[in-house]
């Protein structure tokens with residue numbers, strides 16, 4: 001097969017209205033004004049917007065666009081858009097023009113009433129606005145709909161309440177920038193004007209055959225399998241992780257990369273993951289809002305390209321019980337506009353007091369708001385993953401590594417640190433290995449929040465989830481810790497003394513959150529409890545963290561969320577949880593009643609017929625068939641009873657008031673009832689003739705892609 005050469009350099013960003021395009025196409029003055037808005041947040045005048053819109057439209061049409069769309073991220077977990085053609089009303093001669101105004105670029109007005117608003121709608125108008133986030137470039141997306149000029153926007157209600165993921169993220173980025181700059185001033189830095197949280201997301205996903213996917217109602221309706229016995233082989237051989245990528249998958253990945261690159265998404269690292277049929281794609285880090293937008297775009301590309309290859313991409317956190325689920329590692333750091341990573345400890349962390357202050361502020365933030373961080377990663381699907389010895393436990397702790405832990409211990413003991421342990425890797429004698437290679441160890445893979453050299457990696461986020469919420473929380477809690485530190489240090493008479501004292505105090509007080517051991521070990525759960533760390537096993541347990549007085553006060557003080565927004569968000573989350581569980585329960589009932597029970601009855605009939613036929617032939621030895629028949633009938637009875645019980649619960653569902661009560665009912669009653677139904681059905685799958693089982697097995701799904 002002849003390979004078509006791709007020129008990655010010219011492909012990259014070719015469908016993005018990026019800085020190079022703007023510089024080339026916009027009049028100088030307009031370009032500089034827009035840049036000022038992008039970089040400093042200054043207001044954009046109507047004239048400038050009109051010129052930008054015009055050029056953007058001309059460019060988009062050259063790229064094949066016929067429509068534009070304000071592209072936003074409501075609280076449904078997916079993105080939303082409405083396409084408007086560029087055409088104007090026909091003129092007298094019957095011809096149309098292609099037009100796009102500054103007003104259309106800056107502001108849109110989708111009807112907000114059909115998006116989740118968690119009660120905001122009852123109090124406020126249904127009207128909603130989308131507003132252009134000019135810090136995230138517009139792009140032309142090509143698919144079956146043709147070319148669409150997509151304009152990344154924030155989505156707010158008539159009264160300014162955020163109805164989306166992006167608005168609070170942008171607000172939190174402002175908050176942390178302000179406080180971080182303040183902190184840097186204390187260390188004599190007068191040049192930095194802005195600090196940006198940088199994020200690199202690593203996305204895990206499953207690929208399965210589309211034909212097989214279509215035969216499983218559970219996958220279609222809920223994104224995960226609700227039944228399924230383990231095949232003889234699972235992931236125990238560890239032969240999939242980083243294994244050779246099969247050709248069918250490679251062809252898929254190649255197209256995913258190309259589509260990502262066209263849209264300026266830095267698809268960088270791809271590999272097979274731990275579970276069979278599981279893969280990962282990581283991008284290069286960038287400003288948090290861009291990373292969030294790009295991750296959404298990437299998830300869409302992963303799905304779209306899959307269908308072209310006869311595949312189906314599963315982004316659910318736990319598509320298959322018994323094999324690893326999928327997550328999304330959120331790598332987070334802080335960079336100044338002068339290009340310095342504030343989380344870089346340097347070679348001798350013990351001397352780097354600015355770093356140690358930042359580090360201990362982060363420890364403080366994570367310790368004080370562990371519940372919020374946990375909440376930010378909660379998702380119906382993630383409940384199956386966290387704490388299952390495959391992903392971080394549901395308890396938040398921080399991995400620092402030996403070197404930093406040692407430096408902090410010195411600080412705690414004596415108020416100063418005098419030395420930094422050499423990195424382990426250097427001690428092996430392989431001097432040429434760069435430092436950052438060191439922290440890829442098995443040990444810290446179990447930590448939910450791990451320091452990995454010059455960034456923190458938050459590993460709890462679910463594969464399907466937006467990375468916005470966790471970054472909103474990270475940015476805001478760290479902004480709060482910085483603010484408290486600055487409030488105190490700015491007043492100090494002796495800065496050095498106060499600084500040492502603060503690092504020592506913070507390190508000692510929040511040491512309990514540091515854990516370098518195995519987070520999967522059962523002893524850790526006990527130890528965490530002894531340390532008084534919060535454990536929130538389920539999404540339903542985590543949601544209240546959003547609306548504690550502590551959270552409300554913090555978010556309001558930075559203008560990231562007001563109380564109304566937080567209450568509405570928690571309502572939306574309860575609702576989301578309950579609806580998802582209810583759909584799962586109904587799907588299980590449907591599959592049991594219409595597919596599984598009839599198949600099992602057919603099988604028992606075959607067994608009974610065979611017993612009779614064998615006996616009629618004069619052979620009285622039918623013990624095996626009879627045992628099988630008895631066993632099958634027993635499980636059948638159990639499955640039928642469990643299905644009836646689940647059906648009763650489903651009929652009670654709407655008797656519980658929407659919100660927390662209904663979510664709790666789902667969590668406490670429906671989830672266990674679903675497990676009770678699954679057990680006998682999975683047992684039946686192991687017995688019943690494969691030819692007669694009404695859907696593809698786990699083995700078919702994950703080993704035969």
Ligand code: ADP
Nearest residue numbers: 198199200201282283284285331332333452455
């Ligand atoms: P690791 O081996 O620790 O997983 P990698 O270098 O493979 O680290 O990076 C994993 C992810 O972390 C990538 O998405 C990468 O872009 C991102 N990343 C690397 N450095 C930073 C940083 N300073 N800030 C945020 N993300 C980063």
Ligand code: MG
Nearest residue numbers: 202329331457
């Ligand atoms: Mg990693």
